[in-house]
Amino acid sequence: MKVIFHRIVWRLAAGIAVLWGAATLTFITINITGGDPALAILGGAEAVPTPAVLARVRADYHLEEPLYQQYFIYISKLAHGDLGESYRLRIPVTRAINQQLGSSIVLALLAGGFAILASITIAIFTAHRAPWLRSFSSTAELIASSMPGFVLGIVLLLLFSFRLQWLPASGQHGWTSIILPTLTLSVPLIAILTQVLRNELEEILEQPFITTARSRGLSEVGVRLRHALRHALIPLVTLSGSFFGMLLGGAVIAETLFARQGIGRLVADATSNKDVPLVLGITMLAATIYVVVNLMVDLLNTAIDPRVRTH
Amino acid sequence: MQLRSPTPNLLALGSVAAVATLILAGCGRSDRSDSALAAPPETAEAGFVSYPTSDYIQQAPGHPGGTLRISTSTDTAILDPHGVSATYIQWFGRLVFDNLVYLDTAGVAQPWLAKSWDISPDGKTYIFHLRDDVTFSDGARFDAEAVRLNLEHMRDPATRSTLAGRYIAPYVDGRVIDDFTFEAHLSQAYTPFLNVLAQSWLAMLSPKQIRENPRSAIAAPIGSGPFVLKSYQRQQGLRFERRSDYHWAPAFLHHEGPAYIQQIEVDIIPEALIRYSGLSASQYDFTFEAPPQNAAAIRANSTLVLDRRIRQGVPMRGLTFNTEKPPFDDVRIRRAVALAVDREGIVQAVGFGEYQPKTDFLAATTRYYDPAFRGVLKYDPVAANRLLDEAGWTSHDLNGYRTKEGQRLGAEFLTTETATPSPVAVALQSDLKKVGFELRLVQLPQTQITDHRNAGNYQAITAGVWHTNTPDALYIIHHSSEITTPARIGQNTSRLRDAVFDDLVARARQTSDPVVLQDLYSKAQRRLTELVPAIPLYENYTFVAYHKRVHGVIFDTSHNTPIFTTAWLDEEDRS
Numbered sequence: 001m002k003v004i005f006h007r008i009v010w011r012l013a014a015g016i017a018v019l020w021g022a023a024t025l026t027f028i029t030i031n032i033t034g035g036d037p038a039l040a041i042l043g044g045a046e047a048v049p050t051p052a053v054l055a056r057v058r059a060d061y062h063l064e065e066p067l068y069q070q071y072f073i074y075i076s077k078l079a080h081g082d083l084g085e086s087y088r089l090r091i092p093v094t095r096a097i098n099q100q101l102g103s104s105i106v107l108a109l110l111a112g113g114f115a116i117l118a119s120i121t122i123a124i125f126t127a128h129r130a131p132w133l134r135s136f137s138s139t140a141e142l143i144a145s146s147m148p149g150f151v152l153g154i155v156l157l158l159l160f161s162f163r164l165q166w167l168p169a170s171g172q173h174g175w176t177s178i179i180l181p182t183l184t185l186s187v188p189l190i191a192i193l194t195q196v197l198r199n200e201l202e203e204i205l206e207q208p209f210i211t212t213a214r215s216r217g218l219s220e221v222g223v224r225l226r227h228a229l230r231h232a233l234i235p236l237v238t239l240s241g242s243f244f245g246m247l248l249g250g251a252v253i254a255e256t257l258f259a260r261q262g263i264g265r266l267v268a269d270a271t272s273n274k275d276v277p278l279v280l281g282i283t284m285l286a287a288t289i290y291v292v293v294n295l296m297v298d299l300l301n302t303a304i305d306p307r308v309r310t311h
Numbered sequence: 312m313q314l315r316s317p318t319p320n321l322l323a324l325g326s327v328a329a330v331a332t333l334i335l336a337g338c339g340r341s342d343r344s345d346s347a348l349a350a351p352p353e354t355a356e357a358g359f360v361s362y363p364t365s366d367y368i369q370q371a372p373g374h375p376g377g378t379l380r381i382s383t384s385t386d387t388a389i390l391d392p393h394g395v396s397a398t399y400i401q402w403f404g405r406l407v408f409d410n411l412v413y414l415d416t417a418g419v420a421q422p423w424l425a426k427s428w429d430i431s432p433d434g435k436t437y438i439f440h441l442r443d444d445v446t447f448s449d450g451a452r453f454d455a456e457a458v459r460l461n462l463e464h465m466r467d468p469a470t471r472s473t474l475a476g477r478y479i480a481p482y483v484d485g486r487v488i489d490d491f492t493f494e495a496h497l498s499q500a501y502t503p504f505l506n507v508l509a510q511s512w513l514a515m516l517s518p519k520q521i522r523e524n525p526r527s528a529i530a531a532p533i534g535s536g537p538f539v540l541k542s543y544q545r546q547q548g549l550r551f552e553r554r555s556d557y558h559w560a561p562a563f564l565h566h567e568g569p570a571y572i573q574q575i576e577v578d579i580i581p582e583a584l585i586r587y588s589g590l591s592a593s594q595y596d597f598t599f600e601a602p603p604q605n606a607a608a609i610r611a612n613s614t615l616v617l618d619r620r621i622r623q624g625v626p627m628r629g630l631t632f633n634t635e636k637p638p639f640d641d642v643r644i645r646r647a648v649a650l651a652v653d654r655e656g657i658v659q660a661v662g663f664g665e666y667q668p669k670t671d672f673l674a675a676t677t678r679y680y681d682p683a684f685r686g687v688l689k690y691d692p693v694a695a696n697r698l699l700d701e702a703g704w705t706s707h708d709l710n711g712y713r714t715k716e717g718q719r720l721g722a723e724f725l726t727t728e729t730a731t732p733s734p735v736a737v738a739l740q741s742d743l744k745k746v747g748f749e750l751r752l753v754q755l756p757q758t759q760i761t762d763h764r765n766a767g768n769y770q771a772i773t774a775g776v777w778h779t780n781t782p783d784a785l786y787i788i789h790h791s792s793e794i795t796t797p798a799r800i801g802q803n804t805s806r807l808r809d810a811v812f813d814d815l816v817a818r819a820r821q822t823s824d825p826v827v828l829q830d831l832y833s834k835a836q837r838r839l840t841e842l843v844p845a846i847p848l849y850e851n852y853t854f855v856a857y858h859k860r861v862h863g864v865i866f867d868t869s870h871n872t873p874i875f876t877t878a879w880l881d882e883e884d885r886s
Contacts (some may be wrong), residue, residue: 003711039761046396048774049475051798056468063416089388090471091544092528099545154584169594170585171578172547186571216833261546269386269546274758305664 004302011298015291024076026280037063041087042276083284084277088270093281096266104171104262107254108247110178111185115243116210116236118186121194123232124224126194127201127298138195145191149253153184157257170259181254189264191248200232230304237300244293246287336581359684360621360675364416366866369564373571373863374791379659381578382589386546387507391528392466392512396474398778401872402599404511406551406575408534411439411458411508411515414560414780414868418678423561424453424515434500434821443489444557447517448539455493459485462495464521465513478507502828506781510869535559535720537570537876551575560876564865568661569877582590590615590856597864599873603665609856616857618864619665620871621850624784626669628774628845629657629735630724631804638722638868645843649697650691651746657738658849666849672785672839674850676871679782679832687840688847695746698770702745705727713747721749722770725763728754735848736773752870765795767806776851777802780869784834786816790843805844812838 032165038057042049049057058064062073077084083093126137146154160180161169168177204210205228213227214220263282270278313771385403389395392404404410412420412428425439462485465475481501490705497504506514517533530543537560538551557569578595580586583602589595591612601609601617609617616881629652632639639645654668670688673680704713705721705876711722726736732752742752750771755763777784791808795803815835822828853871857864860881865874 005836036762036765039765040758042471042473046834047471048396048477048800048802049471050466050468050476052466053471053473053476054800090394090526096545145512152781157585157588162592165592169588170580170582171594235469256581259578259582261544265581267544274756290656 004299007241011291011295015295016125018291019284019287020075021282022283023075025073026283027074028278030276031067037061037276040276041137052127062116070234072278080285086270086275086281088273088275088278093277095210096278097281097285100261100263100266103260104255104264105264106252107178107181107251107260107262111189111250111254112243112247113166114182114195115186115189116178119197120191122190122194123197123201124221124229127198127224128205136196138190141191141195143191144187145195147188149184149250150257152187153180153257156180156183172260177258177260180222181258181260184254184257185247185250189243192287193239193243196235198233200235201228202242204228206232234301234305237297237304239295240297243292244289324506338521341514346869348528353851357686358675359495359680361416362620362676362866362871365564367861367868369414369566369861369865369877373877374881375569375571375879376573377571377880377882378574378576379572379597379861379875379878379880380535380595381597381599382586382595383577383828384579384581384586385548386579388541388545389529390532390540391473391516391525392514393461393475393516393615394470395531396512396655399510399868401529403549404514404679405536405867405872405874406538406875407443407540408511408514410511410513412505413563414506414509415563416504416868418868421561421563422449423509424562428505433504433824435497437494437497438488439464439495442559445535445558445849447519447533447535448554451517451520451533453517453535454490454518455487456677457515458493459487460518460521461515464516464525467525472523475512477726478510479504479515484639490604497790502820502823503708503781503783506869507779510780522552524749527637538575548576548578549579563868564687564874564877566877570876572875581727590858596861597857603854606663606665606854609684614859616859616861617854618856618866618873619852619854620866621667621674621676621852622776622778622871623674623781623869624779625672625777625788626674627666627776627848627851629739629848631774631845632767632771632843633767633804633806634844635767635806636807636840638720639770639824641702642841642843643698643702643791644745646688647695647702648743648748649688649843649846650698650738651748652688652846652848654741654848655690656716656742657735660734660738662849665854666852669847670840671836672789672845672847673782673832673836674778674872675784677784679829681829681833681836683833684692684837684840687721688843692746699746699748707735710749711744711747712749719749720747721751723751723753724754724771724773725755725760725769725832726773727758739846751835764804765800767795767824772804774804774845777872783820785832785835785839786820790816807842807844809838809842812842820828848857 038054039047041057041061042053062070085091086093087098089096122137126134157180160167169177171177201224210223212229213223234284248264251262252268254260255262255265256268267279267282270282313775342382346770350781351613383399385399387399387403388397390403390814392400409424411423411425424445426439426440426442429438430436439458441455441458442453447453448520462479462482464470465472465479466482470476481497481499483496483498485496515535516528520533522527531540537557538553538765540551541550545547552574553570553571553572556569560566564684580589586598586600587602587605588816590598602749609615632645632849634640654670658666658668672683677680677825699713699720704715706714708714708719724736726733732754734750764772777788788802789805789807789812790803791813793803794806795801811870812835815838819828819831819835822831855873861878863877863879866872867874
């Protein structure tokens, strides 16, 4: 128990360091790429602000202060949970994120959940099966995992929305509108997870304890579900850190293509509009979730795999 | 208002979408249309382009009721028209707000919330006589004090105006003479004043909102217009409800009483392919930005209407020369480079045959446009080569580029960083190579471009358009006082300083006589074709498409964007 407690404290401390590092790096990146922030705030090259407006914006955002002072102001605000105001939307960053977060969480849970269920099912049914089935499955996985998300999305759109007219192409009216974004987001994940899981399963199915289980008269499905799967899940849990990253990256494409609300589309818009506080805010959110997910993965691994505890 | 060169699409989705559209079109109907179908609706009499007056005035009363579903490409972000310069304010403003004046099809100011006005002989004092029967949707009364508060709000630094404040820069102060008479004082004569007051960025907000909570106008502005904004879901859409007691549409529209349509739903759909498919599948009745790549398919569809109109102001320029730095401080080289550009090819590549190539500096729909100088900068590689020879760049190096005293003829062209270089930049580069000029494309992030731009630190830089309802656009883009200084941001990126041109457009600001104005603006346009501050490429358009069940759509005389005060729905036609 004490070991686990130590691990949590250590992980949390490291997490704070990661957040501080992410905040500092983003601050540096934004400031070395140059450009007048006052003009970015006022809408970039198209704007013709009067001198009074320029002066006001420079004062509001402390742009006349030396850089180290701006950094200090920025970090201390961050420590108080104040992410500032979005340049482009002119509302607090936390509110901008809150408006979009729900929609992204629903999509991520659906896509993530579906990906896990589907990959487990496929892996169990294709590991060590007829060579043609196995090679068919792994070819499909290779194509799916290497296909860019927006190509997949457009193919799905052309097929199910335009050609067959089964599903709506855009928006958030009714549950049918979430099917295509979920598929776009989960298909590449399914491909990768299935590959990992099947390799692991096949290795485990060679192990002596599986032979023992089979010799006790267990059915093949029983062996796979009850004995092999638990062991095969360990790398899957470890993968879930990058799994989260893929969900967030995929959301940028799925949300933009299918015109859904969400963090992915928000960050894409914020980046192309040089909305610095919003980019920073979403970076911090992503870093926080990353830290939390990794902590949970670590604890979960400890629970599943007794070997980790003794290390 | 300005729009940079065609917006770089996220992950180049646009081009994939275009290809996908071709595949899609292959599945069913042919994507080709004969030239008769593609014929432009405009009449181009001797070069000046105008559209039928009936496109701007209600033709017959409509049937009330129904919900109009619209798709648009860009999220609306800030909705306070005074605080933003974005293009979406053009349609948004006409739904939710009214203005003091409205332009007729000739570009002359007509009554709206102001019944009439008097201008002092020196052009510095305007007295507006206002309507006394107008209310805002929060119950506030429209009166002289409301006008004063609005002008103050536009120039209040806290509003962070990026356009409206600048457009009324000569405004000094105002006086409420009585409840419905307002007097505005300008620092100097400024004839574009009435024109800019007709634009949606200078629309009238509720005085109650300005007094009590001006910041609330950013997300929930209150106007006196035919529709009321009911909700705004960021990145999702906007919902509008008509005001049943509205009865103060501009008399010019020939429309009495409230709007016909009960509700308007605007959804934000970034991808062009999906806007097109949503329209053809009847998920939407109307799209504000029809994709040019689908224009032929829309025209070929008997249930749809495609409408494209040239926007007034400064047309699309592909590149702006820095006239202060070599090699473009030499006007012969600027002219040679402009002559070497084959616009037909570029227009095909970016406009799918929908854009009109452009060789002069004012959009053909702008008042006082003079087509007489169209031929001066027409594609002529022979003349381009001759000019470069004259300038002394006579020898060639091994790569075929011209040289002089061991130096290669060329320049760096700063463009905004995108995944792939813009097709326009690449086309310019290859056209110029043919006359021995090396155009080196330098891609930088937007903030760095802005820095270089303001410092004048470039040889050539991306340009764009500037859409406004007055030829004063020429002043904004090319007058020497519009060169950026540390104290003031301007749009004259060619850093042109020409006393003759400056005098022409400055005098035009002081003049109200149409004959004199035509003369001044003609000379100014001619002067620009001599000075060649930029490479004009093509006319920029509004491109809308809608179902035939939508009737009575008319267009704004200021920006050629659609107006829905007079539109109505044929409900039996809805599938």
